[in-house]
Amino acid sequence: MRISARADYAVRAALQLAHARDGGPLKAEAIADAQDIPHKFLEGILNDMRRGGLVLSQRGGKGGYRLAKAPEEISIADVIRVVDGPLVSVRGVRPPELSYSGPAESLLPLWIALRANVRQILDGVSLADVASAELPGEVLALTRDPASWTNP
Amino acid sequence: MRISARADYAVRAALQLAHARDGGPLKAEAIADAQDIPHKFLEGILNDMRRGGLVLSQRGGKGGYRLAKAPEEISIADVIRVVDGPLVSVRGVRPPELSYSGPAESLLPLWIALRANVRQILDGVSLADVASAELPGEVLALTRDPASWTNP
DNA sequence: ATGGTTTCCCACCCGTTCACTAGGGTTCCC
DNA sequence: GGGAACCCTAGTGAACGGGTGGGAAACCAT
Numbered sequence: 001m002r003i004s005a006r007a008d009y010a011v012r013a014a015l016q017l018a019h020a021r022d023g024g025p026l027k028a029e030a031i032a033d034a035q036d037i038p039h040k041f042l043e044g045i046l047n048d049m050r051r052g053g054l055v056l057s058q059r060g061g062k063g064g065y066r067l068a069k070a071p072e073e074i075s076i077a078d079v080i081r082v083v084d085g086p087l088v089s090v091r092g093v094r095p096p097e098l099s100y101s102g103p104a105e106s107l108l109p110l111w112i113a114l115r116a117n118v119r120q121i122l123d124g125v126s127l128a129d130v131a132s133a134e135l136p137g138e139v140l141a142l143t144r145d146p147a148s149w150t151n152p
Numbered sequence: 153m154r155i156s157a158r159a160d161y162a163v164r165a166a167l168q169l170a171h172a173r174d175g176g177p178l179k180a181e182a183i184a185d186a187q188d189i190p191h192k193f194l195e196g197i198l199n200d201m202r203r204g205g206l207v208l209s210q211r212g213g214k215g216g217y218r219l220a221k222a223p224e225e226i227s228i229a230d231v232i233r234v235v236d237g238p239l240v241s242v243r244g245v246r247p248p249e250l251s252y253s254g255p256a257e258s259l260l261p262l263w264i265a266l267r268a269n270v271r272q273i274l275d276g277v278s279l280a281d282v283a284s285a286e287l288p289g290e291v292l293a294l295t296r297d298p299a300s301w302t303n304p
Numbered sequence: 305a306t307g308g309t310t311t312c313c314c315a316c317c318c319g320t321t322c323a324c325t326a327g328g329g330t331t332c333c334c
Numbered sequence: 335g336g337g338a339a340c341c342c343t344a345g346t347g348a349a350c351g352g353g354t355g356g357g358a359a360a361c362c363a364t
Contacts, residue, residue, distance in 0.1 A: 001153050001232075001270060003242040003263070005351060012256045019255035027310070034254060041352060047312075059311040060361025076262070080153075081304065090155040091323095096301055102186055103171035103283040104164045110228070110273075110282060111155070112301060113294035117269050118153060121262075130262060131255040142265035149248055149264060152233065157323060179339065193324050199341070211340045212332025243351095 001088075003080075009037045010045050010083040011076055011130075014054065018071035018127040025057075025064030045083055052082030071131060077122035087122065088115045153240075155232075161189045162197050162235040163228055163282075166206065170223035170279040177209075177216030197235055204234030223283060229274035239274065240267045 012035045020026055028046055032039030046065055049055040056068050067074065077087055086094050088111075095111040121139060129135055135143075142148060164187045172178055180198055184191030198217055201207040208220050219226065229239055238246050240263075247263040273291060281287055287295075294300060 001155060001240040002244065003153060003240070005243045008243050011259065012252070015255040015259070029310090035256060036253075038352065040354070043312080050312095057311065058361075059309090059359070061309050061363070063310050063361065065311090086304070088153040088155070091157045091160050092154065094303060096303065100164070101188075103167040104187065106282045106285040106287060107163065107167070109287060109295045110277060110291065113287070113291045114270065114273050116294045116297065116300035117273055118266065119300075121266050121269055125262060130258045133258040135258060135261060135265075139262065139265045142268045143261045145268065148268035148271075151246060151248065152238065181339090190324060192326080195340075196324095196342095202340095209340060210332075211330075211338085213334065213338050215332065215339045217340090 004084055006045055007080045007084045009035070009042060010049060010079050012037065013042060013046060014049070014067070014074065014079050014127050015131050017055065017065060017067050018074075018131040021067055021071065024062055025066040027064040030064070048083045049079070054079065054082055067127075071128035072126050074127045075123050076125050076127070076130070077119065079127075080122065088118055156236055158197055159232045159236045161187070161194060162201060163231050164189065165194060165198065166201070166219070166226065166231050166279050167283050169207065169217060169219050170226075170283040173219055173223065176214060177218040179216040182216070200235045201231070206230065206234055219279075223280035224278050226279045227275050228277050228279070228282070229271065231279075232274065240270055 013031050016031045016034055017026060028043050029039050031037070031046075032042045046055060046057070050057050050065075054068055054074060055065050057063070057065050081087060088095070090098055090111055095108065095115055098108055098111070100107045124136055125139060165183050168183050168186055169178060180195050181191050183189070183198075184194045198207060198209070202209050202217075206220055206226060207217050209215070209217050233239060240247070242250055242263055247260065247267055250260055250263070252259045276288060277291060
């Protein structure tokens with residue numbers, strides 16, 4: 001279960017855009033510098049976000065990128081889905097397309113439950129929540145247990 | 153956020169072993185046939201599980217594999233960690249090793265919460281739970297909402 | 305209208321991981 | 335000893351992560 005580099009970079013870029021949204025658009029290079037992301041790689045990611053309707057771009061002298069919607073209305077899951085496809089997949093396919101047999105039959109409901117759980121978090125947190133450092137209460141609650149911060 | 157083929161195969165093999173644990177050891181090929189897994193690929197996975205202490209192997213005529221512990225005492229997370237390393241990672245590194253700056257600072261607690269959530273499920277479900285089709289109540293509750301089964 | 309800036313789009317490259325296959329070596333029981 | 339299984343190494347093809355280069359299209363300012 002790994003968050004890809006594309007997804008991590010995309011979210012960080014979106015957060016940077018959410019943060020500096022009053023004022024002109026941000027150039028790709030400025031975002032790359034601020035978040036320490038390879039800038040040509042980031043260009044491709046911003047392009048995906050544009051095609052996905054999350055971001056608007058403007059070329060030319062004082063061009064750059066800006067969010068297409070209010071940061072409150074874009075969830076972290078929205079960003080990840082646009083650059084990486086389905087939120088959670090097993091062997092590259094979405095859980096409902098799987099079929100198991102024998103003693104593994106109850107594996108499907110398990111993956112479904114796992115996905116529902118992940119959605120609860122990533123669909124429920126917006127760019128505005130993260131950028132303003134005010135995560136929803138139920139998410140914050142999970143971070144209180146010190147065990148959540150230890151390794152395995 | 154994808155479950156790799158290795159992890160999926162490993163869990164299914166472990167479930168097969170949990171199911172047939174009274175009676176001699178199972179050969180790799182028998183598991184491969186039962187679960188439709190490429191058998192040479194599975195051999196490597198079973199080897200990882202042996203080195204991780206989840207499984208015991210025996211060579212020779214009536215050899216094969218069997219679980220090293222009771223199925224109640226092996227969690228799904230145990231299996232995944234043995235074959236795939238850390239349960240959830242961002243860009244290949246574990247959340248606590250990450251560092252974010254600027255408007256992305258609250259991304260770390262978000263990943264931590266996500267990981268805690270995933271752990272809650274995968275650490276809390278054992279091979280015995282799945283093999284007997286009796287998932288814990290809190291997991292089952294997540295599968296009740298029909299929205300959990302629809303695609304995006 | 306012209307020049308400079310910046311996005312946009314294409315193609316390519318390299319190294320690593322993933323999924324999988326092949327074949328020979330080693331151990332075990334009968 | 336001899337078959338049957340595990341064990342180990344190597345190799346393949348595809349995809350991913352990361353990086354580079356060059357050029358066309360759009361925009362702004364002068």
